[in-house]
Amino acid sequence: MREVLKNTAEMNMTQPPPLLAALFYRWLHEKAGGVDFYQPVRERFNRLVLDLLPELERRIDASADPVAAALRFSIAGNMIDFGINGGVTEEEVLKGIEHAFQAPFYGNIDDFRHAIRQAHKILYLADNAGEIVLDRLLIERLPKDRVVLAVRGCPVINDATMADAEAVGLTSLVKVIDNGSDVPGTAVSQCNHEFQRCFSEADLIIAKGQGNFETLSEEPGNIFFLFTVKCPVVSAEVGLPVGTQVLLYSAKPAISRQLQETGVVANSSPPQLIQLIAGLCRFPERFDPRVLAFTRLLCGPQIHILLESQPKLGCRIKQPGQPMGHVRAHRSLLPYDLINCPSRHSQLLS
Numbered sequence: 006m007r008e009v010l011k012n013t014a015e016m017n018m019t020q021p022p023p024l025l026a027a028l029f030y031r032w033l034h035e036k037a038g039g040v041d042f043y044q045p046v047r048e049r050f051n052r053l054v055l056d057l058l059p060e061l062e063r064r065i066d067a068s069a070d071p072v073a074a075a076l077r078f079s080i081a082g083n084m085i086d087f088g089i090n091g092g093v094t095e096e097e098v099l100k101g102i103e104h105a106f107q108a109p110f111y112g113n114i115d116d117f118r119h120a121i122r123q124a125h126k127i128l129y130l131a132d133n134a135g136e137i138v139l140d141r142l143l144i145e146r147l148p149k150d151r152v153v154l155a156v157r158g159c160p161v162i163n164d165a166t167m168a169d170a171e172a173v174g175l176t177s178l179v180k181v182i183d184n185g186s187d188v189p190g191t192a193v194s195q196c197n198h199e200f201q202r203c204f205s206e207a208d209l210i211i212a213k214g215q216g217n218f219e220t221l222s223e224e225p226g227n228i229f230f231l232f233t234v235k236c237p238v239v240s241a242e243v244g245l246p247v248g249t250q251v252l253l254y255s256a257k258p259a260i261s262r263q264l265q266e267t268g269v270v271a272n273s274s275p276p277q278l279i280q281l282i283a284g285l286c287r288f289p290e291r292f293d294p295r296v297l298a299f300t301r302l303l304c305g306p307q308i309h310i311l312l313e314s315q316p317k318l319g320c321r322i323k324q325p326g327q328p329m330g331h332v333r334a335h336r337s338l339l340p341y342d343l344i345n346c347p348s349r350h351s352q353l354l355s
Contacts, residue, residue, distance in 0.1 A: 021219040023190030026088060030161050031187065041160045043087065050085050050135025050163070051172050053095055057102065061142060073114045074106075075143040076231070080250040081105035082139035083132060083214055083233040087163040088189055090235070098135070108233075111245050112252025117229055120254075124209035127152045129179075130191055130221075132214030132232075137165040138173045140213060145178065152179045153203050158196070159187035164216075190216030193224060215239055218253070228255040 034040075061078055068074040084101045085093060101108075121127070129144060129152055131137050137156075144152060154175055157164045170181045185197025191212065193204055204210070210228040212221055218230045218239070230253040234240050240247050 021190065023188050023216040023220050024192060027161065027186075027188040027192075030189075034160075043160065043163045046087060046163050047134035047165070047169055048172070050095075050098065050133075051138060051169060053098065054082065054085075054102075054135045054138035055173060057099075058138060058141075061102070061139075065142060070114075072118060072143075072146050075146050076114060076117070076252065077105045077108075077110065077250065078102065079136075079139045079143040079213070080110075080231050080233055080252070081108065082136035083231070084235070085133050085135040085163065086214070086235065087133075088216070102139070105250075108250050109246065109248065110250045110252075111243075112250075113254075114252065116254060117252060120209050120227070120229065121147060124207075125151060126203075126207045127209045127211065128203050128207035129154045130210065130212040130214075130217050131156045131165045131170070132217060134163050134165045134169045136213070137169055137175065141173060141175055141178065144175070149179050153207075154179050154181045155184050155191075155200055155203065156181065157187065157189070158183040158185035161187045161189050164189050188216075188220065190214075190220035191224075192220050222255065226255065229253070230255065 065071050065074045065078070081101050084090075085098055087093065127147060129140070129147075131140055131154060140154075144154065154170065156170050157166050160166055167176075167181065167183050170176050175181055182199055182203065183197075184191065184200040186192060186195045186200075188195060193201060196204070204226070208227055210221075210226050212218065212228055212230050213232065215232050215235055218232055221228060222230070222242075230251065232251055234243065234245050234247050234249045234251060237247065240249075243251065243253065245251060
């Protein structure tokens with residue numbers, strides 16, 4: 006106990022939770038002589054969900070939108086997470102899968118579908134064993150020749166490894182690599198060279214689970230996060246209640262580049278305002294009083310927008326009485342098509 010407390014006191018608590026968890030589980034793994042405590046758990050939940058596969062396939066094929074149905078089942082599987090809920094039962098998992106379509110859902114599936122059609126190299130980041138069986142339902146409906154699936158490089162909690170990918174038939178479906186890491190998320194700098202190469206070359210990344218969201222939300226990349234909100238911290242971060250199935254798009258590279266090019270600076274604003282700014286950055290010549298009026302309608306009078314004449318027309322946004330600062334808004338709440346398909350929103354700005 007003293008050693009646990011000592012190690013905990015020495016941890017850098019500003020790191021994402023999966024990095025802290027990795028330190029603890031490395032220590033535990035070493036003290037236990039390399040015993041993988043969660044191997045029986047991974048095997049049990051793989052078998053449990055594999056038994057459901059034929060029925061789930063039938064439900065997906067009979068649905069009006071098979072991709073959407075497979076997506077919902079895949080996200081529902083994210084509840085099989087022993088890092089957050091070590092007491093999750095088979096009965097709870099079966100119930101969660103059965104009622105996958107009744108769970109609250111946030112996201113734009115059409116944007117996700119469009120991104121898949123446009124992508125040449127798709128990197129799919131798996132999360133947990135058992136859940137990986139439900140990922141198979143979605144992967145089967147992707148262009149499989151363009152998909153690489155990545156699993157953990159070492160056993161950690163119940164996260165999926167290469168052995169799990171083999172056990173559920175994914176290695177015969179798509180190319181599977183391990184990331185060389187034991188972090189229950191994706192810390193790119195700690196992953197092996199092959200994974201880092203695939204990550205940098207991918208023009209679309211599908212990241213499953215809260216751990217991948219917590220470790221990659223600040224990482225450049227064209228990323229869709231698929232997970233179930235399972236704790237109050239993440240709930241506050243994304244502004245969605247615990248239990249919500251989430252499909253979030255990360256537009257960090259595009260929005261950062263646009264902000265630099267146009268001189269847009271913001272201190273604090275709601276997601277709708279940031280969405281509008283993203284569109285304005287692509288259409289600076291259309292920045293006129295009608296847009297100002299629309300933005301005020303969205304955000305209320307407490308947001309002041311000050312137009313300035315600059316070589317590259319931009320805008321500055323601030324709260325009354327607040328100094329100018331930098332943009333601080335969750336980029337995952339930006340819709341995919343606003344960043345990548347601005348023509349679809351030209352009517353908003355015309």
